[in-house]
Amino acid sequence: MCGIVGYIGYEQAAPFLLKGLEKLQYRGYDSAGVCTNDDGKLVVQKEKGKLDELKNVTDDGKNIKGTVGIGHTRWATHGKPSEINAHPHLSESGSFAVVHNGIIENYMPLKQFLTEKGMSFRSMTDTEVVVQLLEYYYEGDLLGTVLKVAAMLEGSYALAIMYKGNADEIIAVRKGSPLVIGIGKEENYLASDIPAILEKTRNIYRLENGEVAVIRRDSVQIMDYDRNPVQKSIERINWDIHAAQKDGYEHFMLKEIFEQPKAVRDTVETRIKNGRVVLEEVTLTPEQIRQFQKINIVACGSAYHVGVVAKYIFERILRKPVEVDVASEFKYRDPIIDSKTLTVVISQSGETADTKEAMLEAKRHGSHTIAIVNVVGSAIACEADDVIYTLAGPEIAVATTKAYSAQLAVIYMMAVCFGDILGTISETDYQTYVTELLALPDKIQSILAQSESLKNIASKMFACKDAFFIGRNIDYALSLEGSLKLKEISYIHSEAYAAGELKHGTISLIEEGTLVIALVTYGNLFDKIASNIKEVQTRGAYVLGIGSEEHPELRNITQSSFLIPKTCNMMLPSLAVIPMQLLAYYMAKFKGCDIDTPRNLAKSVTVE
Ligand code: BG6
Secondary structure (H helix, E strand, O other), rough: OOOEEEEEEOHHHHHHHHHHHHOOHOOOOEEEEEEEOOOOOEEEEEOOOHHHHHHHHHHEEEEEOOEEEEEEEOOOOOOOOOOOOOOOEEEOOOOOOEEEEEEOOOOOHHHHHHOOOOOOOOOOOOHOOOOOOOOHHHHHHHHHHHHHHHHOOOOOEEEEEEOOEEEEEEEEEEEEEOOOEEEOOEEEEEEHHHHHHHOOEEEEEEOOOOOEEEEEEOEEEEEEEEOOOOOOOOEEEEOHHHHHOOOOOOHHHOOOOOOOOHHHHHHHOOOEEEEEOOOOOOOOOOOHHHHOOOOEEOOOHHHHHHHHHHHHHHHHHOOOEEEEEEEEOOOOOOOOOOOOEEEEEOOOOOOOHHHHHHHHHHHOOOOOEEEEEOOOOHHHHHEEEEEEEEEOOOOOOOOHHHHHHHHHHHHHHHHHHHOOOOOOOOHHHHHHHHHHHHHHHHHHHHHHHOOOHHHHHHHHHOOOOOOEEEEEOHHHHHHHHHHHHHHHHHEEEEEEEHHHOOOOOHHHHHHOOOOOOOEEEEEHHHHHHHHHHHHHHHOOEEEEEEEEEEOOHHHHHEEEEEEEOOOOOOHHHHHHHHHHHHHHHHHHOOOOOOOOOOOOOOOOOOOO
């Protein structure tokens, strides 16, 4: 997520802008910039890298004049991290400046239109289209031009706009990405998030989707795109700065668990056009895809668990053999791969050394590599032949949640897209998959709405010493992630086991009161797993069943249960992982663990 700040008052703007951006650094970024109106000239200073670069070259903002300005920290989605792609963006003549948080989904046709009108672009960003549209349409009515351009934009965006000929206004537009306005004394502020302005004021307006604000030193006018005034009451913020960075959630992990509907929606919706899954990032031709004889998947940790889920999905839908490797093992097992092998590399950070080394090993054997990565411009993203970005936004908590869910969504889209090319899925199934993909965010949301029931279940379980996660087929793949989540943040020993395998040894560990979490969402094997549940219960286990609404009878055969909404088999993991994330979170919370930064763990291990 990018960060936006704005200031209009009688003090020098730049020092405040930089301080505000500092408070938004936790959102993750790769470049930063500020723009002020210095006596009718828009002055921009922007740098790739950390905010310190910008503070050094501007002497903490002291050498940038102007009492009205906007600032930005960029989390790259379109166009790699660079000074050129950093915000603020100026229009061709330097008359307009814009900072943006979000995704302009229709920026390509708009860019094409402007290029045909003779306008030239400097950056690779979607944002530059906005500032050029303002220039193209401006005929003297600043607000009218902003409203006209805003109505042309598709996607999610928060914008802050300045015009060089008007040093008395900043115009803010919100659709999808957050924006708050801080109310000061003879000065007002704008930010993506409350922490940026908390030192100045605790009185804010929250802009809602489809609202535009004209911010002056002594007034704030809010309206809709049709200029209908919107009445807002001032909201008083009583949080401290740390609570504000988590948007009121107690931990970043909980905030990110609740950001999953948006992470999945942003990752999916930009890749479904007219009912078809379009993976523009994949450079392979249909013929090349048809030539692959095998798929290899390499990753670590939770990303590896996505790979195990992917194996079940790809083999079932693409009818190609799939091998999944823990990246640190792959390179050293003399893998049998060649140009007929497709290698899928999964990594949130894009910097995990084991995964990068495994990818390079695959490339050395002539395998085409497709990376699924969350950080634009990261090492793995740069080295892979193709990269499909998850648009989950920066993930701060060490234990991944929203990136895992976004990675699953990419796997589903690959299965549908490649299955269509290979002719292994019917048009009916294709439509079902697309419908279910688009419905996923709301279904995830419906589970999040039941978080209290997971908290209640966790309150009965957090004192356990061991936990077993069991499942069959895709539920087994999912149990791996449930087990790791619990271990990572609660330090409770946990194992994931193929339910059918338990009786061949490990069931010896089951005794009175042992906690067993049975994943029972894959309906085709319900009776099989039901007998596995019976097996452990007869030895004293306490079983929590996580199943589907399609089999409510689960309630009758387990001591407690949680049912997820119906969806197609392929997408069950995206729903069933949510209760397991919440269970792990609340068990760790009841134990008083350090949830966002668990002992011994790193968000990304950049050494082998
Ligand atoms: C581990 C993290 O260090 O690396 C896990 O603790 C993560 O949460 C794993 O899944 C892989 O990281 P990445 O960035 O390659 O997905």
